[in-house]
Amino acid sequence: MQAHSLYLHIPFCHHRCSYCDFNTYSGMESLIPDYVRGLCQEIRYIARSSPHKIPIQTIFFGGGTPSILPIGEIERIFSAIEREFELIEGLEISLEANPGRLSVEYLKSLRDFGVNRISLGMQSANPQDLLLLERQHDFQMVVSAVRMLRKAGIDNLNLDLIYGLPYQSLDSWQRTLDSGISLKPDHLSLYALTIESGTPMGSWVKKGLLSEPDADIAADMYEYAGARLATQGYELYEISNWARRDSGGQLMTCEHNLQYWRNLPYLGCGAGAHGFAGGRRTENELNPQKYVQALADSVEASSRDKYKFPQNPALKNSTVITRDREMKETMLMGLRLTKEGVARAPFRDRFGVDLKDEYKAEIEPLIKSGLLVWDHSEGGRLRLTHRGYLLGNQVFMQFV
Numbered sequence: 207m208q209a210h211s212l213y214l215h216i217p218f219c220h221h222r223c224s225y226c227d228f229n230t231y232s233g234m235e236s237l238i239p240d241y242v243r244g245l246c247q248e249i250r251y252i253a254r255s256s257p258h259k260i261p262i263q264t265i266f267f268g269g270g271t272p273s274i275l276p277i278g279e280i281e282r283i284f285s286a287i288e289r290e291f292e293l294i295e296g297l298e299i300s301l302e303a304n305p306g307r308l309s310v311e312y313l314k315s316l317r318d319f320g321v322n323r324i325s326l327g328m329q330s331a332n333p334q335d336l337l338l339l340e341r342q343h344d345f346q347m348v349v350s351a352v353r354m355l356r357k358a359g360i361d362n363l364n365l366d367l368i369y370g371l372p373y374q375s376l377d378s379w380q381r382t383l384d385s386g387i388s389l390k391p392d393h394l395s396l397y398a399l400t401i402e403s404g405t406p407m408g409s410w411v412k413k414g415l416l417s418e419p420d421a422d423i424a425a426d427m428y429e430y431a432g433a434r435l436a437t438q439g440y441e442l443y444e445i446s447n448w449a450r451r452d453s454g455g456q457l458m459t460c461e462h463n464l465q466y467w468r469n470l471p472y473l474g475c476g477a478g479a480h481g482f483a484g485g486r487r488t489e490n491e492l493n494p495q496k497y498v499q500a501l502a503d504s505v506e507a508s509s510r511d512k513y514k515f516p517q518n519p520a521l522k523n524s525t526v527i528t529r530d531r532e533m534k535e536t537m538l539m540g541l542r543l544t545k546e547g548v549a550r551a552p553f554r555d556r557f558g559v560d561l562k563d564e565y566k567a568e569i570e571p572l573i574k575s576g577l578l579v580w581d582h583s584e585g586g587r588l589r590l591t592h593r594g595y596l597l598g599n600q601v602f603m604q605f606v
């Protein structure tokens with residue numbers, strides 16, 4: 207059976223940040239034990255609905271704030287995973303954490319369960335930015351979290367940073383970026399702030415209390431970051447993601463996210479989680495209480511007969527992905543990979559057609575406008591140009 211990735215959604219946070227529109231809740235921590243029970247049930251359902259033991263090559267605890275889980279709950283999740291799936295040796299296990307509430311003991315326990323990559327939400331080094339974003343930490347807490355991680359023996363570290371904030375100057379962004387670099391992360395994810403309606407920040411903008419981010423300044427910040435990170439040994443491999451090379455020369459990419467960008471199968475467990483497996487895109491019940499209830503109400507004994515892989519009682523939607531749609535999605539996501547792009551040979555092996563012929567009408571104008579280019583290495587691959595990184599949406603639209 208093809209290797210899958212496994213995403214686990216933990217929808218709890220100590221406080222909701224002003225810009226966040228993820229499926230996460232504060233003040234719902236009392237639900238954690240039931241939620242974890244539901245998550246373990248879902249893992250069992252999915253695993254047992256498959257005729258074969260599913261090989262898992264990456265696991266990603268995302269959220270929300272997965273590091274809010276007490277270590278005993280994390281242990282329960284790992285027991286279910288180990289019992290139900292075949293874990294591929296050397297698998298990457300990432301966990302998102304917020305600085306400020308970590309301890310060396312907690313991180314050591316995570317490492318003992320196999321967690322080998324931590325993604326820290328640093329966002330900014332500037333106290334005013336952090337205040338605006340309503341983050342619950344300052345930069346010093348990030349520094350001590352990184353120290354704790356190293357002490358606990360977790361070597362692979364990602365930092366998330368946000369740019370293009372209202373009132374953020376280029377100068378301030380440069381200082382944030384340099385503060386991040388000074389912590390020697392192995393990987394950096396840089397996101398431009400988008401103002402989402404329904405968030406406190408969205409309502410501040412709507413009421414005219416806050417100005418919209420300036421897209422031109424954000425573009426300058428992105429350009430600056432690319433140039434600065436290149437001088438520090440970080441290589442851009444996806445529009446928003448940079449990695450450095452390890453001592454063996456290997457680029458320390460996020461293997462889990464590569465699975466998404468390569469449009470390969472993954473299981474999504476937890477409230478609102480999405481998956482792509484068994485030729486279907488799946489979407490779980492969004493509300494954590496309803497999610498827990500749906501799993502508690504189900505009769506597990508008949509799971510094998512009742513549910514066809516990858517369905518389970520927590521599922522809200524499931525869509526069969528046609529070959530045509532899968533090809534388009536492969537283009538859409540693969541072109542985010544700035545070096546790898548979409549290679550012709552594997553595309554032909556997967557779909558039986560040459561992408562050059564299949565998407566001639568879409569590709570040629572984009573090449574003419576300088577957004578796409580053929581890289582003739584290894585049988586040919588189509589990728590974005592440098593200009594295309596900033597105008598990626600214009601490219602992706604062509605394949606929607």
Ligand code: SF4
Pocket residue numbers: 218219221222223226227228230269270271304327
């Ligand atoms: S910590 Fe992350 S997931 Fe939680 S509210 Fe803030 S941005 Fe959203």
